Amino acid sequence: MIREIQAKVLLSHVRQPDTWFGLKYSMNLYRGCQHQCIYCDSRSQCYGIENFNTEVLIKANAIELLRKELASKRQKGTIGTGSMNDPYMPLEEEANLTGRALQVIARFGFPVHVMTKSDLVLRDLDTLRAINGLYAAVSFTITTFDDDLGRKLEPGAPLVSQRLRAMSTLAQHGVYTGVSMMPILPFLEDSEENIRSIVQAAHAHGAAYIIPSFGMSLRDRQRAHYYSQLDRLFPGLRRRYERAFADQYHCPVPNARALEEVFIEECDRHGVAPRMKQYEPATATQLPLF
Numbered sequence: 001m002i003r004e005i006q007a008k009v010l011l012s013h014v015r016q017p018d019t020w021f022g023l024k025y026s027m028n029l030y031r032g033c034q035h036q037c038i039y040c041d042s043r044s045q046c047y048g049i050e051n052f053n054t055e056v057l058i059k060a061n062a063i064e065l066l067r068k069e070l071a072s073k074r075q076k077g078t079i080g081t082g083s084m085n086d087p088y089m090p091l092e093e094e095a096n097l098t099g100r101a102l103q104v105i106a107r108f109g110f111p112v113h114v115m116t117k118s119d120l121v122l123r124d125l126d127t128l129r130a131i132n133g134l135y136a137a138v139s140f141t142i143t144t145f146d147d148d149l150g151r152k153l154e155p156g157a158p159l160v161s162q163r164l165r166a167m168s169t170l171a172q173h174g175v176y177t178g179v180s181m182m183p184i185l186p187f188l189e190d191s192e193e194n195i196r197s198i199v200q201a202a203h204a205h206g207a208a209y210i211i212p213s214f215g216m217s218l219r220d221r222q223r224a225h226y227y228s229q230l231d232r233l234f235p236g237l238r239r240r241y242e243r244a245f246a247d248q249y250h251c252p253v254p255n256a257r258a259l260e261e262v263f264i265e266e267c268d269r270h271g272v273a274p275r276m277k278q279y280e281p282a283t284a285t286q287l288p289l290f
């Protein structure tokens, strides 16, 4: 079900220094996500999204709020979108909230980071190019190179091959783009072959960087949903998780260290950075005192 709501606030301030993406503000235009990845952390109770599996809410007043909030911001900093829902889920095609929000961001001159699993981002290529004068980055989440596995894990999202083609187009137009390779799911995506294939494919499609995380998080509602989907899609695998992780929140892949070495080696070979270049505000040139 899709319905509209009125939000009170749109941008939230990122308090901890964000070492991965360098975000200062986080922007969610929707609540819930049509991509329905089986591992999604946004199902966790702490986020208070009650019907994550069945409902998406559109923040109908988001653009108006964004204009108002940006007008009052004194400090420029990267606005990130895509952590709690995908800004290019299918309904964005008609709602165009992300597209309009990017135009507002371009007008106010803020840097932006978009995280997505969808090639629909290409619709906003011109706006992203305009923001790119300052800083625009688009990270595609890719955790498996295998489209068949991807269909099971991310049932509502475009295929990895589509994401890679979109990345190529962005790179050809000078937009800073790369891969968020997280989460790497234990016992499903933690093979050397998968890691090497992702790095090679990302490089071949213009990725400037890949940010990895060799493991996943699991808690409360997220864990319950993930395990129910494992039972459906990979019978018997839940037992392995229960034995390896019990109630742990951080669930690293068992061969994390070895995979990290493989990852770095493959990145070095292809000249892909293992972290992204973040926005840095221009500092005023200091004038000599005398």
Ligand code: SF4
Pocket: 033, 034, 035, 036, 037, 039, 040, 041, 042, 082, 083, 084, 085, 086, 117, 154, 157
């Ligand atoms: S695209 Fe992101 S936010 Fe949406 S369901 Fe998948 S992991 Fe969750």
